[in-house]
Amino acid sequence: MFKVVDADMRLFLTWDMQGWNPSPKRVLRMIVFCLMALLPVSAMADERLFRLSAPEALIASGVLDYLRPRFSLKTGVRIEIVAPGAEAEIALGNAEGRAVFIGEGATWRMQLRSTHAGAARFADWLTSEIGQRTLTSYEVEGRAPFSLPEAKDEAEVALVFEGNAVQGKALSLRHCGRCHVVSHENRMNAIGSTPSFAVLRALPNWAARFQGFFALNPHPAFTQVADITEPFAAHRPPPIVPVEITVDDLEAILAYVSGVVPADLGAPIEHQ
Numbered sequence: 671m672f673k674v675v676d677a678d679m680r681l682f683l684t685w686d687m688q689g690w691n692p693s694p695k696r697v698l699r700m701i702v703f704c705l706m707a708l709l710p711v712s713a714m715a716d717e718r719l720f721r722l723s724a725p726e727a728l729i730a731s732g733v734l735d736y737l738r739p740r741f742s743l744k745t746g747v748r749i750e751i752v753a754p755g756a757e758a759e760i761a762l763g764n765a766e767g768r769a770v771f772i773g774e775g776a777t778w779r780m781q782l783r784s785t786h787a788g789a790a791r792f793a794d795w796l797t798s799e800i801g802q803r804t805l806t807s808y809e810v811e812g813r814a815p816f817s818l819p820e821a822k823d824e825a826e827v828a829l830v831f832e833g834n835a836v837q838g839k840a841l842s843l844r845h846c847g848r849c850h851v852v853s854h855e856n857r858m859n860a861i862g863s864t865p866s867f868a869v870l871r872a873l874p875n876w877a878a879r880f881q882g883f884f885a886l887n888p889h890p891a892f893t894q895v896a897d898i899t900e901p902f903a904a905h906r907p908p909p910i911v912p913v914e915i916t917v918d919d920l921e922a923i924l925a926y927v928s929g930v931v932p933a934d935l936g937a938p939i940e941h942q
Contacts, residue, residue, distance in 0.1 A: 720789040721750045723758035731774055733816055736808045741795055747788040759789035770796055771805055773816035831924040838919075838926030842867070845913045846923075853930075872932035880927050881920075889913075895920060 724734060729751060738749045752758050760782055761767070767781030782793050795801040802818055809815075839853065847856040851866035860866070870876055879886065884893040892908040893899065896916045902908055915923075 717787045718746055719748045719750065720760065720786050720792070721752050721756070721758040722760045722762065722789075722792075723752045723754050723756055724762040725754055725764075727774055727776075728762060728778065731815065732810065733773070733805070733808050737796070737801075737804060740804055741792060741801075745788075745791055745795070747791055749792065759784045759786040760792060768797070769819040771816050772819055777819060831921060831928050833918070833921030833923070833925035835922070835925040835929055838922035838924065841915065841919050842923050842926055845915065848910075866933070867927060867930050868933040869935070871927060871930045872935050876927070876932075877924075880924055 722734070728734065734749075734751060738751075742748050754761070754763065760780060762770075762778055762780055764776050764779065767779035769777050770780045771778050780793060780796065782789060796805070805816055806814055806818065842852045843856055846852055846867075847860065849861045849864045850870075851857050851860040851868075853867070870879060873879065883889055884895050884899055890899075891906075892910050893913045894902070894915075896914075898917065902912070
């Protein structure tokens with residue numbers, strides 16, 4: 671291909687000197703071949719350079735200057751750092767995207783904004799074992815300022831209940847407040863050995879617990895949900911004044927509980 675282009679280029683340079691008048695087809699062929707020769711070079715150059723936007727605080731930390739040459743040495747792809755809001759193929763920030771590391775008082779998230787091949791390679795590298803080891807090996811004065819986020823499901827599903835939350839709070843105070851701390855209104859009137867709604871709300875399976883509370887001990891002995899639970903056995907009357915609610919009441923309670931702020935139970939116990 672390049673030999674043909676060189677031949678046509680020599681003819682082009684000698685037109686004026688020799689008075690040649692090439693046909694339009696020959697001129698068109700020369701232009702097409704020139705474009706074909708240049709396009710792959712442009713595409714290759716584009717794939718080996720992408721832009722990454724990051725806040726000044728993250729840039730000043732030095733971690734990006736530490737990561738860039740190590741990634742480029744491995745892949746041949748260069749990274750240009752730009753300010754937030756500038757056009758970029760990858761954005762690092764605090765608001766949107768996948769959590770990739772923690773440091774400088776924030777959780778840093780990565781957002782891939784295009785299908786750029788080089789940017790995709792960086793995203794894969796940074797979340798790989800090699801990239802994570804590289805990140806955590808960065809030190810400032812003998813201290814590693816960045817760590818990895820805890821492994822968890824990023825796509826948490828928000829549970830929505832259709833009941834009346836205001837009514838649900840009143841029902842909870844009336845029925846559940848005899849044993850549980852439902853809110854600050856009854857914090858001095860509950861049984862101390864029973865978990866509060868805030869503590870229960872902090873459990874991973876809180877929704878399942880509340881939806882089926884009437885089947886969890888000790889509730890079956892004194893709880894009736896209309897059209898769901900069986901009547902109390904004649905030889906086993908409830909030991910206390912029974913809790914009698916409807917399905918609509920339960921939906922209202924669930925709607926209220928979903929808005930309760932979970933208690934801070936601290937980090938899980940680590941066994942060594």
